[in-house]
Amino acid sequence: MIESTSQVRVRYAETDKMGVVYHSNYFIWFEAGRVLLLDECDCPYRELEEQGYMLPVLECSAKFYRPARFDDNITIVTTIVERPLLRIRITYKVLRGEELLAEGATLHAFVSTDGQPIKPPADFVDKMRKLF
Amino acid sequence: MIESTSQVRVRYAETDKMGVVYHSNYFIWFEAGRVLLLDECDCPYRELEEQGYMLPVLECSAKFYRPARFDDNITIVTTIVERPLLRIRITYKVLRGEELLAEGATLHAFVSTDGQPIKPPADFVDKMRKLF
Amino acid sequence: MIESTSQVRVRYAETDKMGVVYHSNYFIWFEAGRVLLLDECDCPYRELEEQGYMLPVLECSAKFYRPARFDDNITIVTTIVERPLLRIRITYKVLRGEELLAEGATLHAFVSTDGQPIKPPADFVDKMRKLF
């Protein structure tokens, strides 16, 4: 299992007229968590794209328990539970302090820059093998 | 079953550096579909909020099959399959012409303006009873 | 002078906790107005990009007089006052019915896909010459 913890501070732009964070913005926080997790695995997403690999989202989901609010300091715990083979499943917990606000998941697969499914880069496979 | 069809034209702002629509924006299109469906049920969401009812998203999910691109004319087919009682489950299909690009679902419950769960307004219950 | 009128319906996602549209979203509406104006000039922006031309924003500004709100039907009047040479200046009025909510402007120049400034395509120059 790989786990990474990142922080975001809620932006006013992320709130809506209910006074809370609009739900689709959680997926952008998930992205921030995912990018940091890949950094910490020594596979920065920026470099993956520079090498011609992209990791689009095939599926995503979230459950919302309590609303996040403007200026909250939010923690995102990002986890890869199983060693990724062709597909990468990532899960997320969104917390304000100890309080669990939301949970989510995304599913990804490597595609080439022209959008065709491809195998993960060898370097990525190696690093994941060592981590799991 | 209630079904509503709405149209969006993809905005440049909705694309990302992969050249396709960033995944979280589909949830904003789902919102557009939901708002139109409620209009067509004669329960405009704006009026629900004016009467003190809000319908936050409790859960949401999406699967992405093919990317939407800048300037595409997108159709969102929004459906409520079962008569909503305390919770409302809504499903979405995102199409470009005949081509299915994505599918999704959201789950909602009525809450009061102070965020407490409440029963749906009587008028809403009546209208839903007639529609199902 | 070229003028184009487009419509947007305010999305919940575009509001913030003040209960009104967050200011940066007006620039996305300006984009919608600009894309429609280029369509009406028979120079669709999608085609310009397919031919290797991009029109990034060099400058932008807006003044906000009255807030737009969720579900409002908004009219954007997009205008090119002077025949564009190397730079294109576009102005925008945002209205709710007769009521002027905001005004803005953007300045653009053609760049190639690698980001270098280039002359506008001959076809664009011709069409603009006929329109002014």
Next chain:
Amino acid sequence: MIESTSQVRVRYAETDKMGVVYHSNYFIWFEAGRVLLLDECDCPYRELEEQGYMLPVLECSAKFYRPARFDDNITIVTTIVERPLLRIRITYKVLRGEELLAEGATLHAFVSTDGQPIKPPADFVDKMRKLF
């Protein structure tokens, strides 16, 4: 003069199909800079709103010199040049390292929660008097 320096890391969601940050997102970074500047003045914006004061954007503008890209570490230098009286003018510089990417400005005035112009809170006036 009051000056504050904040950091953002460019999110994938903030890019567009040109491969660079979509222009309207700079205004969201300006907000992040502004919120931190108010924190550092010991007038957190969250508390201003809790006391019934809001600071909507009356005007905003930006000039873009070089594009910001995904994963860039961006510095926002936020400045209030003159002691604010009824209106607050804030300027922004967006840098990647030493490189100036963009500049901007926003103009704000205090309004009450029902949207009426009001005088700044006495505490805010005092703190600004001491800082200038």
